[in-house]
Amino acid sequence: MKISAYAAAAAKVPLAPHAIERREPGPHEVLIDIRYCGVCHSDLHQVRDEWGGSIFPMVPGHEIVGHVAKVGAHVARFKVGDTVGVGCFIDSCRECEQCKTGEEQFCEQGMTGTYNAYERGTQTPTYGGYSTRITVNEDYVLRVPESIPLDRAAPLLCAGITTYSPLRHYGLKKGDKLAVVGLGGLGHMAVKFGRAMGAEVTVLSTSESKREAALELGAHAFAVMRDKEDFKALSKRFDFIIDSVSAPHDYNAYLSLLKTDGIMVLLGIPERPVPLAAGSLVTQRRKLGGSMIGGIRETQEMLDFCAEHGIASDIELIDIADINEAYERMLKGDVRYRFVIDTTTLPEPA
Ligand code: NAP
Ligand code: ZN
Ligand code: ZN
Numbered sequence: 001m002k003i004s005a006y007a008a009a010a011a012k013v014p015l016a017p018h019a020i021e022r023r024e025p026g027p028h029e030v031l032i033d034i035r036y037c038g039v040c041h042s043d044l045h046q047v048r049d050e051w052g053g054s055i056f057p058m059v060p061g062h063e064i065v066g067h068v069a070k071v072g073a074h075v076a077r078f079k080v081g082d083t084v085g086v087g088c089f090i091d092s093c094r095e096c097e098q099c100k101t102g103e104e105q106f107c108e109q110g111m112t113g114t115y116n117a118y119e120r121g122t123q124t125p126t127y128g129g130y131s132t133r134i135t136v137n138e139d140y141v142l143r144v145p146e147s148i149p150l151d152r153a154a155p156l157l158c159a160g161i162t163t164y165s166p167l168r169h170y171g172l173k174k175g176d177k178l179a180v181v182g183l184g185g186l187g188h189m190a191v192k193f194g195r196a197m198g199a200e201v202t203v204l205s206t207s208e209s210k211r212e213a214a215l216e217l218g219a220h221a222f223a224v225m226r227d228k229e230d231f232k233a234l235s236k237r238f239d240f241i242i243d244s245v246s247a248p249h250d251y252n253a254y255l256s257l258l259k260t261d262g263i264m265v266l267l268g269i270p271e272r273p274v275p276l277a278a279g280s281l282v283t284q285r286r287k288l289g290g291s292m293i294g295g296i297r298e299t300q301e302m303l304d305f306c307a308e309h310g311i312a313s314d315i316e317l318i319d320i321a322d323i324n325e326a327y328e329r330m331l332k333g334d335v336r337y338r339f340v341i342d343t344t345t346l347p348e349p350a
Helices: 041-047 150-157 159-169 185-196 208-217 228-233 251-255 296-309 320-331
Strands: 002-007 016-021 029-039 064-071 083-086 089-091 133-137 177-181 200-205 221-224 238-243 258-266 287-290 315-318 338-342
Touching: 029 083, 029 150, 029 315, 029 320, 041 320, 064 150, 083 150, 089 133, 150 159, 150 185, 150 296, 150 315, 150 338, 159 185, 159 238, 159 296, 177 185, 185 200, 185 208, 185 238, 200 208, 208 221, 221 228, 238 251, 251 258, 315 320, 320 338
Parallel strands: 177 200, 177 238, 200 221, 238 258, 258 287, 315 338
Antiparallel strands: 002 016, 029 064, 029 133, 029 338, 064 083
């Protein structure tokens, strides 16, 4: 079936209307009517080919929520009308150790990205959620609890799981002093999860204008990090740092804010590498880790945790026609805190 989408025809050109094909659901697949799709900074990195290897035309979008429109003959977990979500990947090998333990994002043969990838074993590109429908194998579809407002649920499929998973995996404890670096789509979710898990949360931002909003979000403290003095003032203060910054920045400066044995987890993927001084870790037995989204089982756990704790993303709903402007605003940190596309504003396919 021909459906409506928005695509980038090449790196660094504006997104524009573009018709794509979606298949009828196979025996184990569901067809989803997409209602909302979040706008992740990773969309922008890939549309602008900042990580290299981007596939064009590209229909971005991996924070997808909507309703099941059709199910294949053998689909067991979903029925027409169910409220569902799709995150950053739509398939994996299912056989490797990572897939078997529910860490499909680390599939040894590579997960199949929701967009900017190829369907497994084919040369058919995958297209993401800046579109009206998507066909996905039921094993890679999440159930979205009805109590979460659907537009505010969309960003949970990437920003939500990306911040929930490392807090769990690296073991944030009640009472820990947690610093969240960068108050964007990921950062604001880290604040909410950190609070819900009982941490004392400080936002470290480059934007003085976000101070009040950060405290309203639930942060206990807020600091603007500009110069050496700002870093000195918070030296060895934190047990845990979540770094969600999208641009190159000095990791060593932030590591100096960790206590002995503290851990900093990198989530942001800037386009250029940044030098790391061994002394930043060695001197206080600090740890530096990374994390990438989360597996299907943990993503479901995160959605259920959100429902239980009344957590949803803070969003600005946009029309698809505003997407290019939204990218520019995201680059300036001018969004509280996630743009979400209302997919009913996609034009009819020509
Ligand atoms: P975002 O909404 O644009 O937020 C990024 C924040 O970083 C900004 O709001 C800003 O916060 C801060 N920032 C930007 N430029 C900065 C600079 N030069 N120095 C210091 N701080 C700066 O982006 P996002 O969607 O949250 O994504 C953040 C990063 O995570 C991106 O690189 C994205 O690709 C990556 N990501 C990774 C995963 C994963 O699985 N690991 C998943 C999703 C996204 P302040 O205004 O508060 O300073
Ligand atoms: Zn994302
Ligand atoms: Zn695998």
